[in-house]
Amino acid sequence: MSSQRSQLRVGLAQINPTVGDLIKNRALILEYAEKAALADAHLLVFPEMVLTGYPVEDLALRSTFRKASRKVIAEVADSIGEIAPNLTAVIGYLDEDLNGAPQNCVAVVHRGQIVAKYAKRHLPNYGVFDEFRNFVSGSGSLVFRLHGVDVGVAICEDIWHSDGVVSDLAARRPGLVVVPNGSPFERGKNDVRASLVATRAREIAAPLCYVNMTGGQDDLVFDGDSVVVDENGATIARAPQFDDGLMIVDLDLVVNSATPDLVLADTPIAKYKKSTPGIAVREVDAAQIWQALVVGLRDYVEKNNFKSILLGLSGGIDSAVVAAIAADAIGARRVFGVSLPSQYSSEHSLSDAADSASRIGLNYSVIPIQPMVNSFLSELGLTGVAEENVQARVRGTTLMGLSNQDGHLVLATGNKSELAVGYSTLYGDAVGGYAPIKDLLKMEVWAIAKWRNAQARQNGEVEPIPENSINKEPSAELRPGQVDSDSLPDYPTLDRMLSIYIDEDGGLEGLLAAGLAPELAMKTIRMVDRAEYKRRQYPPGTKISSRAFGKDRRLPITSHWTESN
Numbered sequence: 001m002s003s004q005r006s007q008l009r010v011g012l013a014q015i016n017p018t019v020g021d022l023i024k025n026r027a028l029i030l031e032y033a034e035k036a037a038l039a040d041a042h043l044l045v046f047p048e049m050v051l052t053g054y055p056v057e058d059l060a061l062r063s064t065f066r067k068a069s070r071k072v073i074a075e076v077a078d079s080i081g082e083i084a085p086n087l088t089a090v091i092g093y094l095d096e097d098l099n100g101a102p103q104n105c106v107a108v109v110h111r112g113q114i115v116a117k118y119a120k121r122h123l124p125n126y127g128v129f130d131e132f133r134n135f136v137s138g139s140g141s142l143v144f145r146l147h148g149v150d151v152g153v154a155i156c157e158d159i160w161h162s163d164g165v166v167s168d169l170a171a172r173r174p175g176l177v178v179v180p181n182g183s184p185f186e187r188g189k190n191d192v193r194a195s196l197v198a199t200r201a202r203e204i205a206a207p208l209c210y211v212n213m214t215g216g217q218d219d220l221v222f223d224g225d226s227v228v229v230d231e232n233g234a235t236i237a238r239a240p241q242f243d244d245g246l247m248i249v250d251l252d253l254v255v256n257s258a259t260p261d262l263v264l265a266d267t268p269i270a271k272y273k274k275s276t277p278g279i280a281v282r283e284v285d286a287a288q289i290w291q292a293l294v295v296g297l298r299d300y301v302e303k304n305n306f307k308s309i310l311l312g313l314s315g316g317i318d319s320a321v322v323a324a325i326a327a328d329a330i331g332a333r334r335v336f337g338v339s340l341p342s343q344y345s346s347e348h349s350l351s352d353a354a355d356s357a358s359r360i361g362l363n364y365s366v367i368p369i370q371p372m373v374n375s376f377l378s379e380l381g382l383t384g385v386a387e388e389n390v391q392a393r394v395r396g397t398t399l400m401g402l403s404n405q406d407g408h409l410v411l412a413t414g415n416k417s418e419l420a421v422g423y424s425t426l427y428g429d430a431v432g433g434y435a436p437i438k439d440l441l442k443m444e445v446w447a448i449a450k451w452r453n454a455q456a457r458q459n460g461e462v463e464p465i466p467e468n469s470i471n472k473e474p475s476a477e478l479r480p481g482q483v484d485s486d487s488l489p490d491y492p493t494l495d496r497m498l499s500i501y502i503d504e505d506g507g508l509e510g511l512l513a514a515g516l517a518p519e520l521a522m523k524t525i526r527m528v529d530r531a532e533y534k535r536r537q538y539p540p541g542t543k544i545s546s547r548a549f550g551k552d553r554r555l556p557i558t559s560h561w562t563e564s565n
Contacts, residue, residue, distance in 0.1 A: 006148045006255045006268030008176070009275075011041035012247040014224040014239050016215030018303055019053030020065075022072045026051065029091060030079050035246050037084035042147055042269065044089045045178045047213035047222075048156050049104060051076065051093035054182035054213065055220070060094060060102035069094040073107050074114065081112015088146050088264060090153060092180045095119070106155060106180055108144055110264045118142040120155040141168040148255035148268035150174040152206070156181045159200045170204045175253040177204055181212040185223035185292045187285060187544050190241070193225065198233030205231050207251055214244050216299030219540045219551055221292045228277070237277030242291045250274035286451035289444070289544055290325070296542035297436050298329035301409060310408035312395055312429075313337040313364070315352030317469050318437065319413045321449050324464040325436050326411065327360045335362040336408060340369050340395045348468060355466045369394045392428025400431055409433045412539050417442040417491060419538060419549055420498050421524065422531030430534065435541030439548045441498060442491040446470060489520060497524050503547045508563035525563050533557045 013032040017025045029046060036044040048054055052069050059065045073093045080089055088110045095105040095117060103119040142153045152174035158165040159179055169177060177200075183193065193210070201208040207230050214224040226239040228249045239247045255268050283291070301309065309326045313319050319337075326335045339353040350366070357364035372394045376382070382390060403410045412432035414424050416439055424430045437445055449470050453463040474491070488494055493516075500506035500514055501524070511521035535549045536557065547553045 004148075004255045004268070005252050007271060007274065008043060008147060008149050008251050008253055008269060009039070009041045009272075010176075010178075010209055010228070010249050010251060011036040011039065011044040012209060012211045012226045012228070012239065012249070013044060013046045013050075014212065014214055014226045014247060015047065015050065015244050016213065016222075016299070017047075017050050017053040019056055019217055020059060021053065022051060022068055025053060026072055026076055026079075029076055030083065032246055033080045033084045033087060033089060036089075036248075037087050039246070039248050040272075041087060041248060043151065043178070044087055045180060045209055045211045046089065046091045047211055048092040048106075048180045048182035049094060050091060050180075050213065053217065054092075054222075055217065056094060063096075063100065066094055066096045066102060070096075077107065077109040077114045078112055080109050085111060090178055090180060092155070092182075104155060106153060108142075108153070108264075110146075115264065116142060116144060116262055118153050118155070120158060141165050141172065143169075143172055143174050143258050143260045145256075145260040145263040145266060147265045149176055149253045150256070150258040150260050152177040152204070152258075154179045156183060159196060166200055166203060169206075172258045174204070174206050175255060175257040176251065177201070177206050177208045179208060179210045181210060182222060183212050184220040185241075185288075185544065186546050187289060189546075190223070190225050190282060190288075194227065194235070197227055198229050198235075201229045201231055202233045206257075207231055207236070207253065209249070214242060214295070216296040216303070216542070218300070219296070219543045219548070221296040221299075221542055221544075223288070223292065223295075225282075235279055238279045240280040241282065241288060242295050247277070248275060249277045284451070286448050287455075289440070290328075290448050290452060292544050293325050293436050293448075293542050294328045297325060297411075297434065300434050301330055304409075306407070306409040306433075308334045308336060308406070308408045309411055310336045310338065310399060310403055310406075311411040311413060311432075312399055313339050313353035313356055314413075315339075315346075315349035315356070315466075315469060316472075316474060317445055317449060317465075318415055320352070320356045320465045320469040321445055321452075322411055322413045322436050323356055323360055323362060324449075324452055327362060327464065332361040333363070335360070336402075336406075337362050337364050338399065338402070339364070339366045340398060341366065342368075342373060342391045343370050344391070348472065352466050352469050352472075356464075356469065359462050359466065360464050367398060369398065372398070389425045389428060392425035394428075396425075396428040396431035403433075411436060412438070412541075414438060414538070415440050415442050415445050416545075416549070417488075417494055417498060419535055420502060420531065421488060421494070421527035422534050423488060424534060424538075426534055426537060430538055432539045435539045438538060438541035439544050441495040442474075443495045489524065493520075494524070497521065498528070501525060501528060502553060503545065522564065529555070529559070529562070 107114045108116040152169045213222045223241045228237045237249045410432040412435040449465045456463045500510045
């Protein structure tokens, strides 16, 4: 390997595209290309499928969408040639193979032309090709030479497999590896990513630039956390989580280290004064979760063109937390909270709901529902649980009516613990267009509430979540004196069981091994398994765990399997 080294200034565009909006995404790409050119960057790397947004799901199957993506990426290349002629860019987009099958690709843009295309290896019908030079890589990886540095390319999941692209790059020994990503946020995932990136850099024996996107897409949130490591896996630079921006890193790299597939510029860059990159400090878990929920809700509202948010304020912890998230996401003036008291609503429920609205500064109103409930009951003669659920369904109908009238997005305020055991009412508290905390266990809701109030105190602000909402015993107030623990185990115990049974797929054996009583374990299992039909009908919401309902965990609704079989 050559001992000669060359400097290279690399830009990492950590940005937030919108799925399907090729025109807006094209403008965003060109904006960052211009910023990179002004920063004298030599190489600019964008996230995975940044042109189309990510994930595109079944849009990838539409030939019209693939055709539009191919057309716009060519336009992007031409525009970069005009505004940043000395910049080489690696840009993610959607393409197709010679048989018309969709491919997750990156285009290498140099001097206004697409000089190479590379498709993600771990997809059906993958390939590496370049229609302009008729270039086909026989090795399964792409390496291009820029200013004497041989740059290898991998896409997201390519680096999760040590075989294939990684082993091929390790054999070819490029001087730098760039990895465009669309990696969603999950609690604790950034440590896994960091370890993986460091391991792959050591295996390939080259510095590695990992570029991730930001922003929300339906129930996913992308947190950025882009990072650059050296050939030993040590962190050189890291971008802040959830923030859009351009990270510039000056690297000192080995030249002529490999046999490249194509040469873009053979002459190394003359030495220049290098900048000092920053290494962003990661926030604590509660802060990361709060940011993910805020970003996920904000982008769901803005990208779907909702003008405002509506939610029921019960005075409890869940609605108080969701209201605070909504205000942080889009501003309190666009958030509307409604108290919907019945004959069983306590005085503290009304006062805590009003206190929550006052602390946040959102729009607040009170609509008593008992007259409507009485009308239902007088006509239908319902009793017992059916009577109790009428309250929730009247509340749901009222919220959806206001949504239809005024164009609000209704938020469901249920948490993962309740969804897991079916402790919600279909067409009642389960109504809405988005559910921000549906992937948080009850104990996690309390944890982020306390963190958010602590942040407010630290900043000299009003704590947005009433202490009484945090401290009082949870209750749906279905009847006089009713509390959640009448029907459920206490939440610390319930959440412990749910973590084992859902997140770890521990089954009955796992619950018993954790010391839980067999009768309690089986009761909880039955509640979880029977509630699958409810979860299928619940609104989408921000995913923050590795086993989110509807995204990572789907069980048959009709199933005769039980853990006692």
